[in-house]
Amino acid sequence: xxxxxxxxxxxxxxxxxxxxxxxxxxxxxxxxxxxxxxxxxxxxxxxxxxxxxxxxxxxxxxxxxxxxxxxxxxxxxxxxxxxxxxxxxxxxxxxxxxxxxxxxxxxxxxxxxxxxxxxxxxxxxxxxxxxxxxxxxxxxxxxxxxxxxxxxxxxxxxxxxxxxxxxxxxxxxxxxxxxxxxxxxxxxxxxxxxxxxxxxxxxxxxxxxxxxxxxxxxxxxxxxxxxxxxxxxxxxxxxxxxxxxxxxxxxxxxxxxxxxxxxxxxxxxxxxxxxxxxxxxxxxxxxxxxxxxxxxxxxxxxxxxxxxxxxxxxxxxxxxxxxxxxxxxxxxxxxxxxx
Ligand code: DAH
Numbered sequence: 001x002x003x004x005x006x007x008x009x010x011x012x013x014x015x016x017x018x019x020x021x022x023x024x025x026x027x028x029x030x031x032x033x034x035x036x037x038x039x040x041x042x043x044x045x046x047x048x049x050x051x052x053x054x055x056x057x058x059x060x061x062x063x064x065x066x067x068x069x070x071x072x073x074x075x076x077x078x079x080x081x082x083x084x085x086x087x088x089x090x091x092x093x094x095x096x097x098x099x100x101x102x103x104x105x106x107x108x109x110x111x112x113x114x115x116x117x118x119x120x121x122x123x124x125x126x127x128x129x130x131x132x133x134x135x136x137x138x139x140x141x142x143x144x145x146x147x148x149x150x151x152x153x154x155x156x157x158x159x160x161x162x163x164x165x166x167x168x169x170x171x172x173x174x175x176x177x178x179x180x181x182x183x184x185x186x187x188x189x190x191x192x193x194x195x196x197x198x199x200x201x202x203x204x205x206x207x208x209x210x211x212x213x214x215x216x217x218x219x220x221x222x223x224x225x226x227x228x229x230x231x232x233x234x235x236x237x238x239x240x241x242x243x244x245x246x247x248x249x250x251x252x253x254x255x256x257x258x259x260x261x262x263x264x265x266x267x268x269x270x271x272x273x274x275x276x277x278x279x280x281x282x283x284x285x286x287x288x289x290x291x292x293x294x295x296x297x298x299x300x301x302x303x304x305x306x307x308x309x310x311x312x313x314x315x316x317x318x319x320x321x322x323x324x325x326x327x328x329x330x331x332x333x334x335x336x337x338x339x
Contacts, residue, residue, distance in 0.1 A: 115185040123184040125170035131160040137172040138248040163191035167208040175292035181213040198320040205308035212301030221302035249282025279306035
């Protein structure tokens with residue numbers, strides 16, 4: 001009997017199977033009620049009493065060995081099968097690290113979208129500019145401080161080649177080759193010779209808007225500003241204009257919106273005033289129209305310019321300008337899922 005068991009053990013050790021059917025056939029051959037191992041159990045009755053203990057243990061061990069071997073053959077087949085057996089289709093998918101849109105891109109798109117709804121189209125210009133488009137055509141006086149090396153990055157002097165300090169340069173480029181009606185929005189990067197800190201950077205982003213046509217008035221500007229502020233910061237947003245000065249607009253103004261953090265009650269962000277400045281604007285100076293070849297007796301226009309960083313700070317409360325250009329994933333990840 002023990003010999004028979006040993007024989008079967010050796011036989012089982014060499015078993016192989018190439019498909020599920022073969023494994024099942026082995027299970028039936030050895031482990032079913034009429035199988036070889038079960039047959040041993042039936043013979044167990046005839047084993048002399050003094051051997052029962054030893055033979056019993058051997059049969060049990062053989063049964064376990066046969067079960068384990070056949071199960072292993074089955075698992076091995078599953079692991080190597082081509083279909084999805086063995087893959088857990090209910091498991092949560094591993095997270096896909098998709099990138100995020102940069103907050104400045106998000107806000108730029110939002111600004112463009114608002115102006116697009118008013119019929120403005122995008123215009124772009126070069127970042128490396130000449131004096132004419134950045135300063136002279138825009139009515140800057142010869143001794144204006146922006147023309148100084150301390151404020152502007154010059155690549156070359158006489159003739160001057162420089163990094164544009166504002167997107168107003170796109171105004172003059174478009175007016176030079178387009179007759180009104182002109183309704184453009186110009187997003188882009190600008191450069192100024194500033195020490196980098198939380199509140200200033202040597203490059204940042206602006207959006208310029210220009211509208212030139214017959215009979216464009218300050219009321220049109222006001223209406224556009226009001227619409228923009230409410231679309232961008234919510235319908236309850238109030239605007240106020242303060243007289244200001246820019247060489248290229250007359251009259252000029254700076255626009256404040258009611259602080260969208262405290263709702264105008266006064267908080268540290270608005271320094272207790274309830275208002276925050278967001279952009280510069282005005283009626284295009286006739287000198288600028290003329291310099292660009294547009295008849296200022298027939299046409300008038302308004303222009304406005306804003307910093308995208310500033311709008312982003314207000315919208316997302318980013319209070320250190322440097323975060324925008326450091327590419328710190330911890331910062332960028334905060335905008336996951338923002339559209
Ligand atoms: N160019 C100005 C700046 O960089 C912003 C600006 C102010 C643009 C008034 C305009 C405007 O078009 O009308 O500070």
